[in-house]
Amino acid sequence: MAADPTAPSVAPDEAPSRLKAGNERFAQSKVSEGKPVAARRAETAKDQHPFAIIVGCADSRTAPEIIFDQNIGDLFVIRTAGNLVDDYALGSIEYAVDHLGTRLIVVLGHERCGAVTAALAGGSAPGHVNSLVRDIQPAVAASKGKEGDALTNAIHENDAEVADKIRKQAQLGELAPQIRIVEGYYDLDTGKVEWSAK
Ligand SMILES: [Zn+2]
Numbered sequence: 001m002a003a004d005p006t007a008p009s010v011a012p013d014e015a016p017s018r019l020k021a022g023n024e025r026f027a028q029s030k031v032s033e034g035k036p037v038a039a040r041r042a043e044t045a046k047d048q049h050p051f052a053i054i055v056g057c058a059d060s061r062t063a064p065e066i067i068f069d070q071n072i073g074d075l076f077v078i079r080t081a082g083n084l085v086d087d088y089a090l091g092s093i094e095y096a097v098d099h100l101g102t103r104l105i106v107v108l109g110h111e112r113c114g115a116v117t118a119a120l121a122g123g124s125a126p127g128h129v130n131s132l133v134r135d136i137q138p139a140v141a142a143s144k145g146k147e148g149d150a151l152t153n154a155i156h157e158n159d160a161e162v163a164d165k166i167r168k169q170a171q172l173g174e175l176a177p178q179i180r181i182v183e184g185y186y187d188l189d190t191g192k193v194e195w196s197a198k
Helices: 014-027 038-044 087-100 114-121 129-143 150-169 173-178
Strands: 052-056 075-079 104-110 180-186 193-195
Touching (some): 014 104, 014 180, 014 193, 075 087, 087 150, 104 150, 114 129, 114 150, 150 180
Parallel strands (some): 052 075, 052 104, 104 180
Antiparallel strands (some): 180 193
16 A cells, blocks of 8 residues: 555556446446455555545435445545535545545436436525535536436536536645546446546
């Protein structure tokens, strides 16, 4: 494991292929490498070097450790409904990059996202749900009129806008050129993650 906290936790090209291989195992229902956790717990008790930051939706069906077949210590996960990022999330990303050696950031939207569905319905929502709806509505507006399914388009657009916000607002200093930000779309039916070409 990297002794230098600013050194990458894994080679930059290795991180995406680990996630792809893990998602393949999950979708194919082959043996999970995400378990058992006892050995991993001992390995990671004093130190962590997660190889990917996942900005995912709070949706209970999209747990990154499970859908990427990873163990404790592998993923640095930030989840809110609609996979949005606020100051806390940006600070968490900066921390993982600066102190844990993480170089890959995945913005992970998913099929039939309830938060995006609410934003697509228009108007305002009660309580703090309105903050989610308000911040997803620009993606709804930007994807309006595009060919295909309105919800799917809005989910992809929201992922792109969140990725863009991270690119513009996360303060990654001299590590910024080493950071790769990719967008994924998780299919609830097949269990597969589709990756946006970047
Ligand atoms: Zn969702």
